[in-house]
Amino acid sequence: MSSLEYKPRPSWSRANAQCITDYKETLRVKLSNNAVPKDVLLCSNVMCCNNNHIDSLSRYANQITDACIRCADSTIPCTKRRGSRGNIPGWTEIVAPTREASIFWHIMWIACGRPHTGIVCDIMRKTETAISCGN
Numbered sequence: 001m002s003s004l005e006y007k008p009r010p011s012w013s014r015a016n017a018q019c020i021t022d023y024k025e026t027l028r029v030k031l032s033n034n035a036v037p038k039d040v041l042l043c044s045n046v047m048c049c050n051n052n053h054i055d056s057l058s059r060y061a062n063q064i065t066d067a068c069i070r071c072a073d074s075t076i077p078c079t080k081r082r083g084s085r086g087n088i089p090g091w092t093e094i095v096a097p098t099r100e101a102s103i104f105w106h107i108m109w110i111a112c113g114r115p116h117t118g119i120v121c122d123i124m125r126k127t128e129t130a131i132s133c134g135n
Contacts, residue, residue, distance in 0.1 A: 105127045
C-alpha cells in the first residue's frame with residue numbers, strides 16, 4: 001500500500017451515543033473471550049525476566065489491541081476520503097483565488113512570448129511559487 005492510498009479509519013468525532021454503546025458492548029464480549037495469562041498473574045517477581053511470561057503478556061496485549069480495533073471497525077463510523085463529497089475545506093476561500101491568479105499570469109506570460117526576464121515573467125514566477133508553496 002502506497003503512502004498516498006486512502007485507508008478509512010474510525011472517526012470517533014462522528015460517533016453518536018449509540019455507536020459508543022455498541023462499541024463498549026462488542027468490546028466487552030470480545031475481551032471476555034481472551035484468557036488472562038494466569039501464570040503471569042501468579043508470578044511474584046517484580047523484576048521477572050521469564051521469556052514465557054513476556055511472551056504471554058505480549059500476546060495478551062496484542063489480543064486486547066486487536067479486539068479494540070475490530071470493535072471500532074464494526075461499530076464506529078469511518079473517515080471519508082478528503083474531497084469525496086465534492087468539496088475540500090478551504091478551497092474556495094484560500095486556494096481558488098491564488099490558483100486563478102497563477103493561471104491568469106501564466107497565460108499572460110505565454111501571450112507575451114514566454115519572456116525569461118521582465119515584469120510579466122517576474123509576476124508569473126511569483127504566482128507560480130505561491131501555488132507550489134501554498135501561499
